[in-house]
Amino acid sequence: MKQKLQSLLETTLKSISVAKNEKVLSDLETTILGRKGELTKILRSLSALSVEEKKEVGKFANEIKVELKNKFELQRQVFEAEKFSNIAEEEWLDITFPGIKPEEGSRHPISRFIDEVEDVFGKMGFTFADGPEIEDDWHNFTALNIPPDHPARDMQDTFWVKDMEKIVLRTQTSDVQIRYMENSKPPIRIIAPGKTYRKDSDATHSPMFHQYEGLMIDRDTSLANLKAVLLEALRQLIAPDLNLRFRLSYFPFTEPSIEVDCSCVNCGGSGEMPDGKNCRVCKRTGWLEIGGAGMVHPNVLKNVGIDPEEYNGFAFGFGLERQIMIKYKIDDLRLFFENDLRFLRQFA
Numbered sequence: 001m002k003q004k005l006q007s008l009l010e011t012t013l014k015s016i017s018v019a020k021n022e023k024v025l026s027d028l029e030t031t032i033l034g035r036k037g038e039l040t041k042i043l044r045s046l047s048a049l050s051v052e053e054k055k056e057v058g059k060f061a062n063e064i065k066v067e068l069k070n071k072f073e074l075q076r077q078v079f080e081a082e083k084f085s086n087i088a089e090e091e092w093l094d095i096t097f098p099g100i101k102p103e104e105g106s107r108h109p110i111s112r113f114i115d116e117v118e119d120v121f122g123k124m125g126f127t128f129a130d131g132p133e134i135e136d137d138w139h140n141f142t143a144l145n146i147p148p149d150h151p152a153r154d155m156q157d158t159f160w161v162k163d164m165e166k167i168v169l170r171t172q173t174s175d176v177q178i179r180y181m182e183n184s185k186p187p188i189r190i191i192a193p194g195k196t197y198r199k200d201s202d203a204t205h206s207p208m209f210h211q212y213e214g215l216m217i218d219r220d221t222s223l224a225n226l227k228a229v230l231l232e233a234l235r236q237l238i239a240p241d242l243n244l245r246f247r248l249s250y251f252p253f254t255e256p257s258i259e260v261d262c263s264c265v266n267c268g269g270s271g272e273m274p275d276g277k278n279c280r281v282c283k284r285t286g287w288l289e290i291g292g293a294g295m296v297h298p299n300v301l302k303n304v305g306i307d308p309e310e311y312n313g314f315a316f317g318f319g320l321e322r323q324i325m326i327k328y329k330i331d332d333l334r335l336f337f338e339n340d341l342r343f344l345r346q347f348a
């Protein structure tokens with residue numbers, strides 16, 4: 001009997017020492033010390049022994065029981081300690097570590113530039129105005145002195161709305177000039193950024209693009225006023241050392257009409273790079289075309305009920321993406337509409 005107890009003690013101690021985790025340990029404890037455990041069984045069978053033997057073996061069995069209990073408890077504490085040191089290892093927190101920054105959106109470069117345009121012209125007394133993108137023939141063409149058979153309509157490959165006679169996706173923001181003048185009296189100063197549509201598409205043309213229109217109607221305005229306003233505004237919007245050049249041109253709604261060029265921001269207007277090579281951006285001309293302008297045609301004023309003998313004024317219309325491209329030296333218009341975050345983030 002004593003031997004049996006001795007070998008039970010030894011095998012159990014061994015098992016405790018190799019127990020992998022708390023679960024294995026407590027299962028082992030149950031099989032040895034539990035109500036139906038091996039040691040318990042042995043203790044129960046003691047009753048069959050003589051009084052002498054009972055005393056001796058009983059004492060030994062109890063000693064074993066105490067020893068095993070202690071061992072189980074010790075090993076349990078080891079597991080417990082390990083558990084806490086693992087938590088320290090796995091769940092540490094370094095409060096000096098940089099946090100995870102939430103992803104933030106940013107304004108699109110076009111929206112941003114529109115804000116800047118409104119801001120810069122706003123400081124010069126131009127108020128914001130706009131018109132519908134789906135426009136009627138009168139506001140997009142006829143009132144602007146472009147009659148139905150006028151070849152100028154071919155200049156702007158137009159999207160006509162199907163089954164609706166004389167309804168177009170506006171080809172220019174000049175419609176806003178008409179809409180505004182129809183409803184207000186001079187003096188007038190407006191700035192009108194917005195979407196426009198034409199049927200062409202390549203690296204520098206998109207079927208949808210933006211323009212911004214400016215209009216000033218007052219007594220005795222001149223091209224010199226136009227140049228002063230544009231020079232001041234474009235220097236703020238594009239580059240502080242920008243220069244402007246006016247070239248004669250033709251638009252049905254202005255007379256005289258001009259094409260506005262700004263000095264090339266790539267070569268500084270010289271047409272030449274520091275290494276003597278031709279500037280690729282302006283193709284050695286030193287100038288970049290940015291839009292049309294002119295003195296509002298008397299017929300346009302008559303169409304909206306303003307007396308051209310009393311008032312005159314200037315108007316201009318610029319491609320908005322074009323100016324952003326010049327400012328940031330962007331060479332493909334499609335970047336604005338593809339929404340590639342690598343492009344957009346540069347303006348954040």
Ligand code: PHE
Pocket residue numbers: 171172173174251254291292293294315316317318
């Ligand atoms: N609307 C013209 C265009 O889109 C530009 C322009 C505006 C010209 C105002 C003169 C005056 O080409």
